[in-house]
Amino acid sequence: MRDVLIAGVGATDFGEHPDRTGRELFAEARSLALERSAVPPDEVDALYYGNFMGETAEGQSHGAPLMAEGLGSSGLEATRIENACASGGYAVAEGVRAIRSGAADVVLVGGMERMTDLGTEGTTASLARAADELYEISAGMTFPGAYGLLADAYLSRHDGTREDLAHVAVKNHANATTNPKAQYRQEITVEDALEAPRVASPLGLYDACPITDGAGAAVLVSPEYADTAGLEPKAVVTGSGRGTDALSLQGRDDLTRTPAAEAAAETAYEQAGISPGDVDFAEVHDCFTIAEVLALEALGLYEHGEAIDAAREGETARDGATPINLSGGLKAKGHPVGATGVTQLVEATKLLAGTHPNADAVPDASTAVTHNAGGTVATAAVHVLEAVDAEEVGA
C-alpha cells in the first residue's frame, strides 16, 4: 500500500462570514492549499468535497462541480461526500483511497459549510436531519438532545459529573486562545460552563460547539508525483479507517460506546502499524464535551469508562501526556460541519510540520490522529498522520 503525502493544506478563519458565499469560502481554502503545495490547479485529478447542509443553507445541491471550477480538465472527477458531520473525514478517506489505488496522483480533498445565516432555529433543524427521521426527529430529537442522551447514559454508568465535562470545554477554549483561526479565542472557567443555560440536559451552552462558517482543503499526492514534481510534503497519511453504526440511538447495543469509531481506529492503526500508545496528539470530534470523552475511548487512548476525568487531570491539556484538540477543537475552533474532517487534517498537519501556532506544545511529535464523527457517531473516519522525517516515504 503506497503512502499518501499531504503536499499542502489551507483553511479559512472559522466564525461568521455573513457576506461570503460558500464558493468564496471554499476558494480561499483551496487556493491556500494549492499554493502551499506548489501543485498547479490543472494537475488535480479528483476533488472530494464534504458538505452537509448546502440545500438548506444556500439552496445548493451538487456542490462538487461548483467547487471544482477552475481546477483540472473536463476529465476531473468531482464528487460531493455527505455523511453529516463526518463528510469531511470521508472526503479525506476517499482521497486517500484514490491515491493508494493508483486511480489518481493528485487529489484535492476539502469541505465547506455555511451555517450562521440559518440562525439557531434553522441550524437546529438542519443538524437534526443527521438523526433518524422516523424514530428520532419525529419525536422532537435535536442534536444536543441526542448527545444529552449519550452523556446521561455515560455519566450514570461511570459516575461522571457535569464538572468533568466542563473541564473538556475549559481545556479546548484555552487551546483556542492562541489559534488565530479559531472562532472563540477567550478562556472560560469551570464555573462559567456549569452556570451556562442548559441546552439539553445534562449539557449546557458551553458543552456545545458553536455554529460556524468555514472551509478547509488539503492536496494529497502520490510519492511518485511528489518526487517528479519536486514537492516538499508536509506530512504523510499512513492510516485511514471508517466505521458505521445504527443511525438511531435505539438501534445501538450500548449508549456509552461508539463502535463505529472503534472500528475506524482499528483499521487506521493496523494500516499505519501503530498502537494507541504511539499517538503523540489527536484532533478529535468534540461537537459536545461528552463526544471528546467517547472519542478518547474509541481511539484506545483510554479504557472504556476511564476518559471522563482526563481533562480534569490535565492529561489531555497542551502540557499533558497526550494533548487533545490543540486547535481548540470543534468546541472553540469551530465546527463548519461538512468541512470539519478536513480542517482536523489541516490543523494536525501544521502541528506535525511545526507551522501551527500551538506547535510548540508538541515539538517532537511524530504521530497524530484525527477522529471525525457523523451524527451520534453512526459514521466515523479516523486517520493516522506521521511527520515526514519520521516516515520513510515509499511507493
Added chain:
Amino acid sequence: MSEGDAASRVGYDEWLDALADGDGFYLRNGGDEATVPPAPGRGGLEREPLPARGTVEAVSTIHVPHPEFGDDAPYAIAVASFGPVRLTGQVRGVDPEAADLERGLEVEPTVVSKGENEDHTESRFVGFIPVEANPSER
C-alpha cells in the same frame, strides 16, 4: 410469502397503530436480532408482543427545541428498553425537569403527538408514561 417476509414489510404507521391499540409488538429473528418496523429486506422476522413496561436507559430534557416542537419546550426525550428492543420517545405525564426523571424509571409505551393536536396523525410518535412518580419506592 412467509411470515418473516410479511413482517419485514410492516410500516411504521401500522406499528404505531398497533401500539396505540394496546397491541404493541416488535420483530425478532431466530437469533439475537430484534427491532421495530420498518425493517425492509430483513428476512426471518416474526412478531413478538412488546413488553408492557420498559426501563429508561437515558433521558435528556431539551430546552432549545427542534423548531417544530417550539411550543412544547422544555420536553424530555428518552431511550427506553422493552425486553430486547429499545424505543425513542418523549416522556409525558411528568414534569420534564423533575429530579426523579432519570435512568431506571419504569415506563409504559404509548403513542402521542405534538402539543394538543390529537388528530395530527403525521406527527405521531412514541410516548413514555412513568408507571409511578417515584420508581425508588417500587
